[in-house]
Amino acid sequence: MCGIVAYVGHQDAYPILIEGLKRLEYRGYDSAGVALLNANDELNVYKAKGKVSDLEAYAATRDTSGHIGIAHTRWATHGEPNQTNAHPHLSNSGTMALIHNGIIENYMSLRKELEKRGFTFKSSTDTEVLINLIEDVKQKVDLFEAVRIALNHVVGAYAIAILEKGHPDEIIAARKGSPMVVGIGDNEFFIASDATPIVGRTQKVVYVEDEQVVRIKLGEDLFIKTIQDVEAIPYVQELEMNLDSIEKAGFDHFMMKEIYEQPRIVRDTMRGRLHPDTNTVSLGGIVNYEKQLLYADNIIFVACGTSWHASLVGSYLIEFLAKIPVKVEYASEFRYRHPVVTPHDVVIAVSQSGETADTLAAIQLAKESGAVVLGICNVIGSSISRATDAGIYTHAGPEIGVASTKAFTSQVTVMAMLALRLAELKGTLKDEERREYIQELDRIPEKIQWTLDHSGLVKEIAAKYKDVRNMLYLGRLQNYPVALEGALKLKEISYIHAEGYPAAEMKHGPIALIDKDMPVVFIATNHHTYEKVISNIQEVKSREGKIIAVVSEQDVVARKMADYVIEIPESMSIYSPLLATIPLQILAYHIAVMRGCNVDQPRNLAKSVTVE
Ligand code: AGP
Numbered sequence: 001m002c003g004i005v006a007y008v009g010h011q012d013a014y015p016i017l018i019e020g021l022k023r024l025e026y027r028g029y030d031s032a033g034v035a036l037l038n039a040n041d042e043l044n045v046y047k048a049k050g051k052v053s054d055l056e057a058y059a060a061t062r063d064t065s066g067h068i069g070i071a072h073t074r075w076a077t078h079g080e081p082n083q084t085n086a087h088p089h090l091s092n093s094g095t096m097a098l099i100h101n102g103i104i105e106n107y108m109s110l111r112k113e114l115e116k117r118g119f120t121f122k123s124s125t126d127t128e129v130l131i132n133l134i135e136d137v138k139q140k141v142d143l144f145e146a147v148r149i150a151l152n153h154v155v156g157a158y159a160i161a162i163l164e165k166g167h168p169d170e171i172i173a174a175r176k177g178s179p180m181v182v183g184i185g186d187n188e189f190f191i192a193s194d195a196t197p198i199v200g201r202t203q204k205v206v207y208v209e210d211e212q213v214v215r216i217k218l219g220e221d222l223f224i225k226t227i228q229d230v231e232a233i234p235y236v237q238e239l240e241m242n243l244d245s246i247e248k249a250g251f252d253h254f255m256m257k258e259i260y261e262q263p264r265i266v267r268d269t270m271r272g273r274l275h276p277d278t279n280t281v282s283l284g285g286i287v288n289y290e291k292q293l294l295y296a297d298n299i300i301f302v303a304c305g306t307s308w309h310a311s312l313v314g315s316y317l318i319e320f321l322a323k324i325p326v327k328v329e330y331a332s333e334f335r336y337r338h339p340v341v342t343p344h345d346v347v348i349a350v351s352q353s354g355e356t357a358d359t360l361a362a363i364q365l366a367k368e369s370g371a372v373v374l375g376i377c378n379v380i381g382s383s384i385s386r387a388t389d390a391g392i393y394t395h396a397g398p399e400i401g402v403a404s405t406k407a408f409t410s411q412v413t414v415m416a417m418l419a420l421r422l423a424e425l426k427g428t429l430k431d432e433e434r435r436e437y438i439q440e441l442d443r444i445p446e447k448i449q450w451t452l453d454h455s456g457l458v459k460e461i462a463a464k465y466k467d468v469r470n471m472l473y474l475g476r477l478q479n480y481p482v483a484l485e486g487a488l489k490l491k492e493i494s495y496i497h498a499e500g501y502p503a504a505e506m507k508h509g510p511i512a513l514i515d516k517d518m519p520v521v522f523i524a525t526n527h528h529t530y531e532k533v534i535s536n537i538q539e540v541k542s543r544e545g546k547i548i549a550v551v552s553e554q555d556v557v558a559r560k561m562a563d564y565v566i567e568i569p570e571s572m573s574i575y576s577p578l579l580a581t582i583p584l585q586i587l588a589y590h591i592a593v594m595r596g597c598n599v600d601q602p603r604n605l606a607k608s609v610t611v612e
Contacts, residue, residue, distance in 0.1 A: 001027045001355075001606035002087075002101035003073040004180070005197045006161040008171050008218060009188020013069035014059075016190070020197030021052045021071050023246060026254065026400040027193070028606035029073035030081035034059065035088040035097035035163065036066040043165050045097055047086035068168055070161045072099035075606055078107070079124035089128040091135035092119050095165040096143070098131040101193055102157035102178040103611055110153065130154065134162065144223075147172050148213045151227045157357070157610065159208075161191050169218040173208065174227070178610055179355050179383060180208040182222060184236065189216045194379065196398060200243040206234045207381035240380060245397045253599045255401030255493070259585050263449040265406045266578065268395045269413040276442045279435045281421040283414075285392045289346070292372045293418075294425050296346040299324055300339075300371075302331040302362035303350040304609070306404035306488060307411060311350050312481040313577045314415030320574060321429060321437070322422035331362035332612075343370035351375070352399055352407035353608030354382020363387050376414050378407055392418070401600045402607045403493050405585045408485060409448070412577050416441055440572045444579070447569040451582045454567060458583050461548055461564045462590030465519050471496060472510065473584070474503040475523035476533055482523050482577050486584030493592040493602050503536040516544040521587075523550045523580045524558040527573035537561050548587075550580045 003024030007013045017034055032055040033047035044063050048055040052073065072087035079085035088097040104110070107126035110133055115121075119132045133153065138146035143164050151158070157177030164170070173180060173191050183190035183198035183205050190198045195205060206222060208214055212232055215223040224232040251257035274281055286293070293299065299318060301311035308330055315326035329339065331349070335358060341347065347366035351359050354377040363384065366373045375384050375391030378399065385391055394410035420437055423429040429437070465471070471490060473483035484500035491498050501510055503522065514520070520540050524533045534557055537547055541561055549562035552570050559565040568579040592599045 001608050001610050002075050003027050003193045004099045004101050006070040006171050006191035008068040013066050014064040017069050017071035021073050023196040026607050029075050031074045031086035033086045033088050034071040036069040037168050038066040041165055047083050049082050070099045077103055078126045085123045085125050089131050091131045098162045100127040101159040104154055105156040143172050144215045148227050171216045174213040175208045176210045182206045195241050196246050199241045203239045204236050205239045206236055255403055255599050258401050258406045262406050262409050263445040265396045265410050266413050267445040269410045273417055276439050281417045283392055286374055286390050289372055289390055292346050297344040298327050300327045300347045302329045302334050304331050304356050304358055306408050307350040309481045309485040310408050310411035313412050316478045317415050317419035321419040322426050323428045331358040335361040335365050341366055341369035341371050345371045347371045347373045349375045349384050351384045352378045354379040354384040355608045355610045357610050357612055402602055402605045409578055450569050451579055455583055455586050458586045459590045466591045466594040471498040472520045473500040476503045476529045478577050479523035482580045489588035493588055493599050494595050503533055514540050514543040514545040519546040521548045525576040526552045
């Protein structure tokens with residue numbers, strides 16, 4: 001996903017912009033660029049295909065002076081990744097430069113109209129159309145008004161920043177559908193796609209709302225209007241992020257750092273919400289919607305990827321503990337399949353980034369159906385957190401690695417607390433039963449730590465299987481989503497094909513895949529279908545399949561049948577996703593590293609998919 005960074009203030013802009021782009025690299029990109037206005041009012045634009053380091057090499061011998069600039073990492077949507085299509089884009093007059101994250105859906109019709117008026121285009125991007133549309137409008141009004149008026153003709157999503165020759169102290173920005181944060185410093189301003197480039201520079205931020213245009217001018221307060229010409233008061237917030245949350249803290253990759261953060265993260269997710277002393281759970285963010293949840297015809301999770309896997313775990317937890325019907329929908333399917341949703345349903349959008357386009361669209365559809373829409377998000381101030389009626393933040397901190405790890409465990413923790421709260425309200429659990437579940441959940445952070453401390457064998461397994469072409473992950477009940485998640489981790493960072501399956505489904509086809517070259521990961525932790533899983537292991541073994549078994553500490557049977565055994569602590573079976581997932585994250589990580597893959601920024605992937 002594209003990233004934008006902009007700066008105007010008393011410091012040199014270039015180093016701030018480059019550092020900001022590097023902090024946004026985790027979003028995934030294929031080219032980068034920067035535009036600077038120097039003291040002689042010269043507009044210098046440098047762009048390079050590839051990485052930010054390639055841009056730095058290109059600009060190294062050029063004039064990068066100036067106290068105002070905009071910069072961009074591009075994840076190609078319209079036009080291949082190359083220097084011409086990279087941002088920033090200049091208007092025909094060469095007096096304005098623009099960067100853009102999003103998609104202008106009606107750019108072709110706008111381009112045709114502009115060509116009739118004599119505009120020419122160097123690139124095949126929608127962005128270059130937008131800057132020239134603004135130039136076309138600007139003949140009669142100033143840049144702020146021109147942006148506001150032009151955006152009324154635009155269909156699509158955008159987070160844009162524009163600078164103009166002759167205005168060395170002013171940047172105009174706007175957003176719709178793509179995120180944008182403005183940092184307010186001491187006689188300086190920062191603009192970025194999310195807060196990571198701003199961390200350590202200022203604590204005061206404004207999360208720009210959809211369809212807002214912002215004038216950022218040195219010596220003045222932020223000035224905001226909607227594209228409908230209604231002034232808006234900036235809502236200044238305190239940035240909750242800090243520097244060490246976006247540094248690697250001695251780990252080789254963000255992903256491993258975030259895997260090892262999970263004991264603390266799960267504790268943070270529970271803080272102030274799980275109360276073993278009073279045998280209760282309190283979820284303040286949704287307290288006004290507990291009745292709708294309790295009496296919902298259906299709770300419907302809408303999500304993508306790992307968040308969808310967490311939602312599947314959530315469905316098992318809520319149905320088992322609170323006896324409320326739950327559906328789990330891929331947001332991308334939900335938004336187009338004409339689902340039956342009524343005002344008696346409660347839709348819960350689950351998203352780490354809070355910017356996933358399909359999930360945002362699913363929210364819109366659910367709202368049109370009259371359902372209450374809640375959110376479970378990680379990024380504060382994100383689009384999904386603002387589009388929902390209420391929600392619960394996971395408090396997992398910034399997740400930089402593209403492969404979700406701590407987001408998954410924090411989401412599952414929220415869902416476990418939600419299930420326990422609903423069970424309490426509905427009376428589906430006796431007090432004593434609830435106490436056991438709450439007390440065991442309270443012990444999970446330490447059990448995750450134990451799992452991390454005892455994961456040494458996983459690296460040996462990774463070395464053994466790093467060159468396989470396929471892997472199967474099998475689990476039953478709440479370990480089925482664990483199988484899906486383990487397979488996704490391996491696929492997305494090591495590029496080995498892997499499939500997660502309900503273990504019992506093997507005999508309905510996939511067992512044909514089993515031979516001596518097919519490693520099979522079984523999540524064989526204790527639960528009431530353990531014996532069935534043992535039979536499934538036997539079926540694979542008898543066909544020479546290689547078995548990697550994730551087992552509970554006191555397991556006796558599965559461990560004797562497996563080629564490799566990974567132990568996790570004993571716990572209640574419904575909490576096994578919080579424990580069994582950990583070694584599978586580590587397995588995927590080591591295999592990817594051994595294969596020389598880019599663990600934090602896997603090929604073709606973006607941290608948040610803000611386009612369809
Ligand atoms: C998971 O490792 C992937 N990064 C991806 O599947 C991700 O979970 C999905 O794109 C949803 O993202 P979100 O949680 O930010 O909405």
